[in-house]
Amino acid sequence: MNAEASRRLDGLIARLRARGHRLTPQRVAILRELVSRTDHPCVEQLHAAILPSYPATSLATVYKTIHLLKEHGEVLELGFGELGSRYDGRHPEPHPHLICTRCGTIADPAAAGQEDAGTGFSDEVADTMAAEVAAEVAAFAAALSKRAGFAVSSHRFDLFGLCARCRAKG
Amino acid sequence: MNAEASRRLDGLIARLRARGHRLTPQRVAILRELVSRTDHPCVEQLHAAILPSYPATSLATVYKTIHLLKEHGEVLELGFGELGSRYDGRHPEPHPHLICTRCGTIADPAAAGQEDAGTGFSDEVADTMAAEVAAEVAAFAAALSKRAGFAVSSHRFDLFGLCARCRAKG
DNA sequence: CTAGATGCAAACACTTTGCACCCTG
DNA sequence: CAGGGTGCAAAGTGTTTGCATCTAG
Numbered sequence: 001m002n003a004e005a006s007r008r009l010d011g012l013i014a015r016l017r018a019r020g021h022r023l024t025p026q027r028v029a030i031l032r033e034l035v036s037r038t039d040h041p042c043v044e045q046l047h048a049a050i051l052p053s054y055p056a057t058s059l060a061t062v063y064k065t066i067h068l069l070k071e072h073g074e075v076l077e078l079g080f081g082e083l084g085s086r087y088d089g090r091h092p093e094p095h096p097h098l099i100c101t102r103c104g105t106i107a108d109p110a111a112a113g114q115e116d117a118g119t120g121f122s123d124e125v126a127d128t129m130a131a132e133v134a135a136e137v138a139a140f141a142a143a144l145s146k147r148a149g150f151a152v153s154s155h156r157f158d159l160f161g162l163c164a165r166c167r168a169k170g
Numbered sequence: 171m172n173a174e175a176s177r178r179l180d181g182l183i184a185r186l187r188a189r190g191h192r193l194t195p196q197r198v199a200i201l202r203e204l205v206s207r208t209d210h211p212c213v214e215q216l217h218a219a220i221l222p223s224y225p226a227t228s229l230a231t232v233y234k235t236i237h238l239l240k241e242h243g244e245v246l247e248l249g250f251g252e253l254g255s256r257y258d259g260r261h262p263e264p265h266p267h268l269i270c271t272r273c274g275t276i277a278d279p280a281a282a283g284q285e286d287a288g289t290g291f292s293d294e295v296a297d298t299m300a301a302e303v304a305a306e307v308a309a310f311a312a313a314l315s316k317r318a319g320f321a322v323s324s325h326r327f328d329l330f331g332l333c334a335r336c337r338a339k340g
Numbered sequence: 341c342t343a344g345a346t347g348c349a350a351a352c353a354c355t356t357t358g359c360a361c362c363c364t365g
Numbered sequence: 366c367a368g369g370g371t372g373c374a375a376a377g378t379g380t381t382t383g384c385a386t387c388t389a390g
């Protein structure tokens with residue numbers, strides 16, 4: 001776990017504690033997993049990752065912890081109808097996602113360059129994209145608000161396609 | 171059902187027939203419902219809508235028909251983790267959606283002005299937004315493709331917030 | 341100590357599937 | 366009249382919930 005993730009974990013723990021929540025070993029393990037992974041894991045993956053250290057942990061606990069974090073706005077849930085939900089515990093604010101339709105990888109453009117999760121995005125790309133999208137969505141939301149009365153409070157922007165790796169494989 | 175919907179229904183029927191599919195009354199009723207509604211109905215709503223005319227229709231048939239249409243790219247499925255899926259049978263290509271978090275209405279900016287489904291969008295807004303988004307997404311996809319090797323083939327852009335109606339109600 | 345967290349299993353909602361019967365083309 | 370479509374019910378998913386037990390603070 002890098003420095004940034006560590007910092008985020010500390011903040012997360014502090015905020016939960018401040019709200020009167022307890023920090024059981026299982027819960028901390030889930031938090032640690034969430035802040036250190038860039039691959040947007042699903043509940044099953046989180047559960048599997050924690051089992052070696054805490055063999056008795058149940059799936060229900062993972063669900064409950066995720067639910068708690070959602071309530072506090074500490075994770076971004078990416079729900080896909082059939083495929084279940086995936087979670088981003090590093091960047092809870094809305095941002096674009098790159099979803100490879102072949103291998104299922106979900107990449108966070110803004111983070112992919114920092115510690116490559118296997119997606120091949122450079123941080124130049126990451127930063128440019130993050131800024132572009134934020135600006136465009138903001139403009140879009142402003143236009144809607146002014147002209148149609150729709151008050152945008154959040155959004156979701158998913159791009160589906162083939163990641164560099166799968167593309168290379170033919 | 172207006173002229174545009176009627177035209178789309180004809181085309182839909184022709185394409186299904188051309189692919190060797192049969193057109194049972196239930197199936198036609200589902201198609202008719204899909205092309206004439208602007209409110210992005212869920213499967214249950216479609217089922218409820220055709221029950222008066224075809225009381226024996228089962229939910230499974232609606233699911234199967236929707237699945238068939240998805241395979242042919244004739245409906246756009248908007249899956250929401252918990253809330254199930256909603257369907258757009260008028261515009262199967264990716265386009266933005268405005269989702270009211272209070273009343274659950276899902277509006278299609280590009281269509282809302284034409285026959286107001288209760289969302290208060292003018293067609294000026296609709297056309298502007300549709301064009302803006304198409305251009306922005308295209309630029310975004312091109313940037314990704316060139317710089318990161320991610321080949322975008324489709325996308326999804328959802329805006330969450332309050333529609334004019336709910337906003338007015340306080 | 342005691343409220344909050346856990347783990348298990350049962351319950352849930354949405355969707356898919358198997359199969360005998362039906363009806364379009 | 367043949368093969369796709371239908372309806373029913375059972376089976377699957379992913380997720381939530383109830384409750385007795387346990388434990389962090």
